[in-house]
Amino acid sequence: MLYVALPEEKIRKVSFYLAMEEFVARNVTADDCLFYWQVEPSVVFGRNQLVSNEVNVDYCRSHGIGMFRRKSGGGCVYADNDNVMFSFITGGDNVGLTFNRYMQMMVLMLRRMGVEATADGRNDILIEGRKVSGTAFYHIPGRNIVHGTMLFDTDMDNMTRSITPPGEKLASNGVDSVRRRVALLKDYIDVSIDDFKADIRRTLCDGEHVLTQADVEEIERIEREVYLSPDFIYGNNPRHTLTRRRRIDGVGELEALIDVKGTVIKSVTLNGDFFVTGDVDGGLLACLNNVVLTREAVALALPDHTEDYIMNLRKEDFVDLLCGDGD
Numbered sequence: 001m002l003y004v005a006l007p008e009e010k011i012r013k014v015s016f017y018l019a020m021e022e023f024v025a026r027n028v029t030a031d032d033c034l035f036y037w038q039v040e041p042s043v044v045f046g047r048n049q050l051v052s053n054e055v056n057v058d059y060c061r062s063h064g065i066g067m068f069r070r071k072s073g074g075g076c077v078y079a080d081n082d083n084v085m086f087s088f089i090t091g092g093d094n095v096g097l098t099f100n101r102y103m104q105m106m107v108l109m110l111r112r113m114g115v116e117a118t119a120d121g122r123n124d125i126l127i128e129g130r131k132v133s134g135t136a137f138y139h140i141p142g143r144n145i146v147h148g149t150m151l152f153d154t155d156m157d158n159m160t161r162s163i164t165p166p167g168e169k170l171a172s173n174g175v176d177s178v179r180r181r182v183a184l185l186k187d188y189i190d191v192s193i194d195d196f197k198a199d200i201r202r203t204l205c206d207g208e209h210v211l212t213q214a215d216v217e218e219i220e221r222i223e224r225e226v227y228l229s230p231d232f233i234y235g236n237n238p239r240h241t242l243t244r245r246r247r248i249d250g251v252g253e254l255e256a257l258i259d260v261k262g263t264v265i266k267s268v269t270l271n272g273d274f275f276v277t278g279d280v281d282g283g284l285l286a287c288l289n290n291v292v293l294t295r296e297a298v299a300l301a302l303p304d305h306t307e308d309y310i311m312n313l314r315k316e317d318f319v320d321l322l323c324g325d326g327d
Contacts, residue, residue, distance in 0.1 A: 001030075001032040001033065001034055001204055001205050001206065001207075002028070002030040002032065002033050002034070002205060002207045002208065002209045003033075003034055003035060003201050003205040003207070003208050003209070004020075004024050004028065004033050004034070004035040004208075004209050004211065005035070005208055005209070005210045005211065006020075006210075006211055006216065007210060007211060007212065007213055007216065011038060011039060011040060011081065012037075012039070013039065013040075013042070013066060013068070013223075013228075014039050014042045014044055014066060014068040014070075014079065014227075015068050015223045015227035015228050016219060016220070016223050016227075017037045017039070017085065017087065018068070018070055018071070018223075018227050019219045019220070019222035019223035019226065019227050020035070020087070020211075020219050021087045021089060021145050021147065022071075022140070022145070022222055023211075023215065023218060023219045023222060024087075024089050025089045025140055025143040025145055026140070026143070027215070028089070028209055030207075030209065031090060031091050032088070032089070032090045032091075033088070033089040033090070033209070034086065034087065034088050034089075034201075034204060034205055035086075035087050036084050036085060036086050036087070036197055036200065036201075037084075037085045037087070038079075038080075038081045038083065038084060038085065039066075039079050039080065039081065039085070040064075040066065040080065040081060041063070041064065041065045041066070041078070041079070041080040041081075041155065041158055041162075042065060042066035042067070042068060042078070042079050042080070043055050043060060043065060043066070043067050043068070043076055043077070043078050043079075043162050043163060044068050044069070044070055044076065044077050044079060045067075045068075045069055045070070045075075045076040045077075046069075046070065046072060046073045046074045046075060046076065046136065046272075046273055047069065047070065047071050047072060047073055047138070047276070048073055048270055048271050048272055048273075048274065048276070048280075049069075049075070049076060049271055049272065049273060050235070050255075050271050051067065051069075051233070051234055051235070053255070053271065054075070054076040054163065055067055055076060055162065055163065056161055056162055056163070059161045059162055060162050063158065063161075063162070065078075065158065065162050067233065068227065068233065069227070069232055069233050069235075070136065070147070071138050071145075072136035072137050072138040072145070072147065072275075072276075073136060073137075073138070073273065073274050073275040073276045073311075074123060074134065074135075074136035074252075074273050074274075074275060075134070075252070075253075075273035076163050076273075077134055077149055077163075078154070078158065078159040078162055078163055079149060080154055080155055080158065082152055082153035082154050082155070082193065083149055083150060083151055083152060083153075083154055084149075084150040084152055084193065084196070084197060085147065085148070085149055085150070086106070086147060086148045086149075086150065086200075087145070087146075087147045088102045088105075088145075088146040088147070088148075089143060089144070089145050089146075090143070090144055090146075091142060091143055091144075092142075092143075092144060093139070093142065093144075094144075095137055095138070095139040095144045095277065096277065096311070098137065098144040098146055099123075099135065099137045099144075099146055102135065102137075102146040102148065103119045103123075103125065103135060104119065105204070106125055106133060106148065106150075107119050107125060109200060109203060109204070110125070110127075110132075110185075112203070113189050113191075113199070114188075114189065115127055115185070115188045115189060116128070117132065122250060122252075122312075123135045123136065123275070125148075126183070127183040127185075127188060128183065130180070130181055130182055130183035131151075131181060131182055131183065132150065132151050132182070132183040132184070132185055133148050133149055133150050133151065134148060134149050135147070135148035135149075136148070136275065137275065138276065150185060151182060151183065151184050151185060152184065152185045152186055152193045152196060153184050153185075153186045153193070154184065156182075159182075238257055238259070238267070238269045239259050239267075240257035240258055240259045240267075240269065241258065241259055241260045242256075242257075242258040242259075242260055243255065243256070243257055243258075244256040244258065244321055244322060244324060246317075246320065246321045246324070248312075248313065248317050248321070250311075250312040251274050251310065251311065251312045251313050251317070252272055252273040252274040252275075253272040253273050253274070254270060254271075254272040254274060254321055255270070255271040255272055256268055256269070256270055256321055256322055257269040257270075257271065258293070258322065260293055263292050263293055263294075264290060264291070264292055264293070265288050265289060265290065265291050265292070265293050265298075266289065266290070267285075267289060268285045268288050268322070269285070270285065270310075274310050274311065274313070275310065275311040276309070276310060276311075277307070277308060277309060277310060277311050278308045278309035278310075279309065280309050280310060283303075283309055284302070284303070284306065284309040284310070287301050287302060287303070288301055288302070288322075293322070293323065294323065295319055295323045298319055298322055298323055299315070299319050302315055302318065302319065303315075306318050
């Protein structure tokens with residue numbers, strides 16, 4: 001595996017490293033690439049999340065915490081310079097296989113360091129039942145991009161106050177509750193964060209690819225035009241007449257914004273921390289346009305294998321979400 005390095009070391013914004021992942025995926029031909037990064041205090045939310053649902057915007061702005069959107073699914077995370085963020089880029093079309101490979105790779109690395117880490121059923125790495133790492137992924141033609149956090153140490157107060165997810169999630173009961181659910185790697189290994197990073201690189205990577213200054217300029221262009229665009233970060237609140245919410249085991253939080261005229265669906269938009277495995281907008285949701293909002297009609301219009309579009313989503317659960325009473 002190649003370690004992808006920058007020509008100069010300095011801390012950049014989350015948006016730069018997200019653009020760097022895309023650049024590496026499209027321009028570095030090695031089968032497997034890895035790099036890690038650290039940032040100033042930031043929150044990073046998934047591609048299908050509404051900022052207002054996930055982030056304490058006022059707190060972030062008043063405390064200088066950056067707010068960024070990524071192209072992968074999953075939930076909102078807090079990062080600072082005491083965390084390590086990993087990016088893993090590899091070839092192929094099976095993003096689920098790549099995702100599982102990354103998770104197992106990181107679990108084995110932690111176990112090698114003497115930490116009894118396990119992967120849960122969805123996207124977390126746990127130590128003694130507490131979360132130490134979250135992972136998300138997305139696919140571009142021929143390449144898979146997986147990125148994950150590693151909570152080496154962090155500012156728990158900032159983490160709790162900057163993220164405002166639904167009540168049953170992490171930040172609902174304050175710092176003490178968060179601390180009981182979160183593991184910090186520094187409590188389990190007797191090495192510095194720099195030594196931890198060096199050990200990961202030494203063990204997993206057998207070569208290095210150093211980007212050029214021209215590469216950096218292209219990454220900065222992608223960052224500027226995509227990841228720093230207000231439209232990309234904040235998105236638009238689509239027209240809708242119904243809101244249906246449900247948490248589905250193994251899938252995550254789903255919020256369906258349904259625009260209905262009479263009894264006919266005109267459009268559906270999905271928000272949430274689910275993981276995308278196919279063309280949700282053009283393949284899954286588009287088939288609901290002009291369908292009567294009844295269980296029978298919706299079930300008939302939907303493809304049988306909804307898990308091909310959203311990881312672990314069963315068709316019957318999706319019909320329940322769209323046609324149920326909501327929360």
